[in-house]
Amino acid sequence: MESVPKFFNYHEYRQFNRSDPSKPIIITHFPNVYPSDATDIDIPKEQTRIVRIPRLMSIDYPQFSPDFPGCEDAAIKGAENGGESVFKPEYQYEGQWFGTTSASPLGLYLQKDEYKAIVSKVNDLLKAQYASSFFWVVYIILDILTLGLLTCFRFGKHPALSLEEYIRTINKNFKEEGKLCRVISPRLSGYLSLDFEIPRPERPM
């Protein structure tokens, strides 16, 4: 019988650890492919990394995982600390520091409840952006019947702008609080993942 699948962060993967083959390195942060003006972080782009929050397999609208990275059902958790994963940069791979659990370096800059509030709000705004209703059915039909002229007239703000404004507000709050963490606009990632830009993790001295 097929077992029920558990959700996990499909972005992360394992790498062979030459220093200790019994402890594979878990890659939990990734190169920054976005332009440097995507956020106002005061660090050169080469010294930043991206933490990717996976997208849920919903079909109606994009939704991102509300689980803190490293705390998903099928995440690789450490034995110590009561199973609560804390990011510990122990081994190096391709010039970057990683740990041996699914714990993400995002935990160094963001608390779990802050993260959950941000993701919940983003998910709510996306749900509103893709909100379907009888009015939308009428709009599509009228759009076709008016040869597309209806799209020239928009009443009210585009729903996507609400999300952009929220992201700007969050990043502004981060800057005021002195947090070196920024949210990349989901529009830039094509709503494929919710990305957080953080400084490159370094091994503590």
Next chain:
Amino acid sequence: MFTSCENTGKCASSKSENPSDDATVSSSFGYWRVLLKKCSEWLVFIPSKSSFLPNSASRASSDKSHNYEFMKQSNYIFLCGGHLRTTRIVRPNFTSHGPKFSVLPFTILAVTFPMVLYLVFEAAWLWNHVSPAVVIVFCYCWCVLMNCLLRAALMDPGVLPKNDHLVDNVAKNGLPEEYHSWIQMPGPRMVHDATKTDAKKTPDLVSAPVYAKYCNSCFIWRPARASHCSRCNVCIANLDHHCPWLSNCVGQCNHCYFIGFLVFACIECSFLAASSFYIVAIKSANRARMSLFLGIFACLGLLYPLLLLISHLLLGFFGITTREYLNTERHSGNSHLKDLCLSPFNLGSPTTNFYHQWFRPRGASNFRVLSRRTLDDGRLDQVVIGGLDV
């Protein structure tokens, strides 16, 4: 004035008494040449054939270039400054099937040709002997049909960005092993937990699994129902199928226009057949040969869009896309229909499936081709894995 090559030993294209006039002529000629080049590039731009390099400082920093000018990996042709697009025909060496040229002009011709014949041979008679409203309604339906055709064919179908989910040093190390496999994730549909065998207790509701895959051409984890189109060489959100008649994919953003095109094609063919055979009945076949031709043409032309429309209706009721249907294993008898019903995206109700398939909001575009490109934007870089350009 031209000098002779015999006396000077070398040819001069022109020589005038005032050298500054030469500079003026050549500069104005160069200006017009540059202007003509820019106009032609604005009208038709093929990124894969352009000489712009994604990391070229000279291009990105000097001009106000757009993202679409650097989509070299895609097979798109961008028209009118990137506002419209169509697919160029690229046939890999290992395939021998498929059209050698874009079919879209022929589709447009097939839609326009009967309309022209109708206006020339039937419109006047119908206007005078039946009602002007008949002609007006027919022309209006044709305009809607053409509008749906052009929007379905030339609009963004829901292209997903590339390189969003790159890994470290992919050129040297390639992709990790986990990125080569299909993964199973909880899906949107709730089913009874098949692993619970307790007959006394009702099984819990759990999410039906959905399979996801990493696209090693676009370097992204594809969301549910997204798929890579090998003809366009991009991933499309909610891809239904690649339509050769439109030379474009039918996906999240243009599905409703594709359906509108099929609906109005059927309406137009029916309308044309009815009016043509009415004229034939009034006048006689000998005196209305063109109407007879149009009537038969309309009847034959009705078959294909009608069959397509019915098939898309049925697929919509089951909540399954054309691509998923074609990929489903073929079973004999009713088990094939059972597979359709068990689709993880089947929400249980035909009307709900129908609504979600055709009338779901499109949302904002996933990748803005008209945005200004910055030099350090890695999403349009051409990624090389092990020396193979992808």
